Amino acid sequence: MxxxxxxxxxxxxxxxxxxxxxxxxxxxxxxxxxxLPGVVEAVTEAVAGVHRYPDMGVTQLRARLADKLGVDADRIATGCGSVALFEHLFRVACMPGDEAVYAWRSFEAYPIIGATTAATSVRVPNLPNHAHDLDAMAAAITDRTRIVIVCNPNNPTGTAIRRADLDAFIDRVPSNVIVALDEAYREFVTDPEVPDGLEAYGDRPNVVVLRTLSKAWGLAGLRVGYLIGAPEVVAAVRKVVTPFSTSAPAQAAALAALEAxxxxxxxxxxxxxxxxxxxxxxxxxxxxxxxxxxxxxxxxxxxxxxxxxxxxxxxxxxxxxxxxxxxxxxxxxxxxxxxxxxxx
Missing domain, CATH: 3.90.1150.10 (Aspartate Aminotransferase, domain 1)
Structure with missing residues (x-):
């Protein structure tokens, strides 16, 4: 047994x-x-206080991100990388048997996260050009769907969705389904037609944007991610975040990196x-x-x-x-x- x-x-x-x-x-x-400059010094200073718990509310970092992004701090949750925030998002949105729709191949953690929350993964094959098949993804949404993930740019194919196509897709998603925009690689986008998810859809209550400081900001070894969404969604996510999961050195490093x-x-x-x-x-x-x-x-x-x-x-x-x-x-x-x- x-x-x-x-x-x-x-x-x-x-x-x-x-x-x-x-x-x-x-x-x-x-x-x-x-x-980035200042990160090693900030971490070194923070290490001297590791016998104390970090700020569980991640107050300074959330305030700094809110200022940078032009949103209220109550719309931001932080976690141990954006992948951890996906775990928390699934936990607050999905009951056993609920469905999550996403492209495949895409980020390999999605099916793992879905399974651990007992959600049913609905994988939609990519187009022949290795991009998301948004029409097929929209058609895959049922009354059991709770989350639709759009990885933009997509990991591992690097393909990106342009504004007109993403507009049309999000318009087709029911208002009771969360659209999770995974923008872990947003800083590397140079195509002006690929939208900034927060700027384009931040006013939609069912759209959540997830980003990370692991890639462009050089903090892969410290694991800091953040999520921006409607206050009620973010409040639910923050309830289930593992307590103290954003360590004191990670918070200090993130603040220093953002200054650089x-x-x-x-x-x-x-x-x-x-x-x-x-x-x-x-x-x-x-x-x-x-x-x-x-x-x-x-x-x-x-x-x-x-x-x-x-x-x-x-x-x-x-x-x-x-x-x-x-x-x-x-x-x-x-x-x-x-x-x-x-x-x-």
Whole structure:
């Protein structure tokens, strides 16, 4: 007799990007330029007080984010990365048997989060160009649907949805269904037609925007994410957030990073420039690489994905294979990217 839920036996575990000593890691969508100025000093100072609990309300950080985003602080919840906030959002929205609709392939944590809340995942296959099939996603909504997730740009394919298409889709979603816009890679978007979810839909009570400081802001090792939504949704999320889950060093680091926005933008610009160079070069070998608005790109290699990743590893470059679907490659420094191009 099992001591754990038998329905989880078939659930795949989350697979992080691998680190191999001596190899170049292009597997985890990290920005390669180190912590932003002031972050190490802020963390060092905060560590001296780790015998005390952190501010559970994350008051300073929420106020700083509210000022930056132009919203009231009661519309913001923070957590251990945006993925944790997705867990909390599912907990407050879904009862067992309720449905969550999302594209596939998309962020691999979605089915895990759905299963752990006993929600039913409704995966809608991506279009041939590897973007969300919004018409099919809208058609998949039923009276049991509680959440629809739009990952924009999409992880792992890098594809992005433009304003007119997203407007039309959100208009089709019933008002009693939460539209969760996963904008973990928002800072890397350069296409002016790809909307800022908060600016475009922040006035809609059923739209929730989730973002992270792990990527562009360089805090992957400290895990700080935030959610913006209607006050009643945010209040419910904050009720179920794991107490003290945003540590004191993480809060201090986030505040310091937000003060270094010009440097963050400079680094993002470097990534975007390299993105254009690398994708152009890769397409000479693999012409089917879709356009990307993230800090990574997608190689739709199907059953050859694992073999490709293994060959890259033998050349000293670690990429992220999604068995049977494709390979995601993070944009690194120019030298790291050149090593990848040499490998292929």
């Amino acid at each position: 099992s001591l754990t839920r038998p329905d989880l036996d078939a659930l795949p575990a989350y697979v992080p990007g691998r680190s191999v000593p001596g190899a170049i890691k292009l597997a985890s969508n990290e920005v390669p330029y180190g912590p 926005e010009p440097e963050m933008q400079r680094r993002v610009d470097l990534v975007v420039s390299e993105r254009a160079r690398v994708v152009e070069a890769v397409r000479k070998v693999y012409p089917d690489v879709p356009d990307t608005q993230a800090n990574f790109f997608w190689l739709p290699l199907g059953d050859q994905s694992a073999e490709f990743a293994a060959a890259c590893e033998r050349a000293g470059v670690i990429v992220r294979a999604f068995q049977g679907d494709g390979v995601r490659v993070t944009i690194g420094t120019p030298e790291e990217n050149d090593a990848f191009l040499g490998a292929i």
